[in-house]
Amino acid sequence: MGTGMYGARNLRGRRHRVAVAAIAVAMALGVSACGSDDDGKGGSAGAEKNGRASAEPSGTQARDEARLKAASFTDGESVGTYTASEYALGGPLGDAYTAEPAGCQPLVSLAAEVSDPDPTAQVQRKADVPDEMLGVTVDVTLRGYGNGGAQTVMKALGKAGTDCAGGFTEQRTVARAKYLKVEPAKAPAFASEADESKAYRFTILDVKGKEKLYxxxxxxxxxxxxLAFRAEISSTKDIGGVPPQIMAAQWSKFRAAKG
Incomplete structure (x- = not known):
C-alpha cells in the first residue's frame, strides 16, 4: 500500500507491524520476568493472568480453525483481478484496535479480547493486486462462534451502525483515527442466501485532519x-464498496466447503 499524506491512517500493514513490534517487546519482557522467578511459577502465573491468550487451543478450537481454513482463500489464489494471500504476521485490526465509545467496537475489530463474545476460531486473508501499491486492499476474515455468538455479534454490529452513525474514535497502539460518519452500504448479491448481513461505508479523517478517506x-x-470483508485504499478515492468479486468468490468457497 502507499505512503505520503494518507499513509499513517490507511496503511494497516504498517500500523500492524508497529503493533506487532510492541507486542513482541512485551512478550520478551514477560519471558525475562518468568525466567527470573525464583519459585519457577512465573510462567503459570502469567498464563493465569492472560487467560485465553495463554491457553492451548482445545480440540473444538482446532477443528473450528481447520474448518475455516478449508473454507478460506488459499495463499496465491486468484480472485478475479485480485490475488489472495496470508498475512505474514497475522491480520490487521486485532486486539490493539478499540473504539470510543465502546459500543462502536464491532465497527473496528471483532477480534478476541476486544469483542464479546469471542470467536472460537478465526482465519484472516488479504486480497489485493500485488503490483498496485496504491490499490484496493480487502481484509477477509472468517470467524466461528459457539452458543449463538454469531447472532449476538451481528446484533451488536447493527446497533453500533445505528448508534455510531455520527462518528466515533478508533484507538490504536500508537495513534487515533476519527470516523466522521457511518452509513449503510449496499449488501452483496448473495446476501439473500445468508442468514443475515450488514454493510457500512465509513468516512474517516486522515491523521493530519485535512483529507477524508473512505x-x-x-x-x-x-x-x-x-464472513467479514473490509476494503480500503490509500487515497481519497471512494471505491464504492467492497469489490463484489471478492465477496462472491469467498462466499462460493465457503458454501462449497460447508457442503
Missing part, C-alpha cells in the same frame, strides 16, 4: 460463522 465493511452470517 472504507467499507460488509459482514455476512451463515449459521455460527461470520
Amino acid at each position: 472504507e467499507y465493511l460488509t459482514v455476512v452470517r451463515s449459521g455460527s460463522t461470520t
Whole structure:
C-alpha cells in the first residue's frame, strides 16, 4: 500500500507491524520476568493472568480453525483481478484496535479480547493486486462462534451502525483515527442466501485532519460463522464498496466447503 499524506491512517500493514513490534517487546519482557522467578511459577502465573491468550487451543478450537481454513482463500489464489494471500504476521485490526465509545467496537475489530463474545476460531486473508501499491486492499476474515455468538455479534454490529452513525474514535497502539460518519452500504448479491448481513461505508479523517478517506465493511452470517470483508485504499478515492468479486468468490468457497 502507499505512503505520503494518507499513509499513517490507511496503511494497516504498517500500523500492524508497529503493533506487532510492541507486542513482541512485551512478550520478551514477560519471558525475562518468568525466567527470573525464583519459585519457577512465573510462567503459570502469567498464563493465569492472560487467560485465553495463554491457553492451548482445545480440540473444538482446532477443528473450528481447520474448518475455516478449508473454507478460506488459499495463499496465491486468484480472485478475479485480485490475488489472495496470508498475512505474514497475522491480520490487521486485532486486539490493539478499540473504539470510543465502546459500543462502536464491532465497527473496528471483532477480534478476541476486544469483542464479546469471542470467536472460537478465526482465519484472516488479504486480497489485493500485488503490483498496485496504491490499490484496493480487502481484509477477509472468517470467524466461528459457539452458543449463538454469531447472532449476538451481528446484533451488536447493527446497533453500533445505528448508534455510531455520527462518528466515533478508533484507538490504536500508537495513534487515533476519527470516523466522521457511518452509513449503510449496499449488501452483496448473495446476501439473500445468508442468514443475515450488514454493510457500512465509513468516512474517516486522515491523521493530519485535512483529507477524508473512505472504507467499507460488509459482514455476512451463515449459521455460527461470520464472513467479514473490509476494503480500503490509500487515497481519497471512494471505491464504492467492497469489490463484489471478492465477496462472491469467498462466499462460493465457503458454501462449497460447508457442503
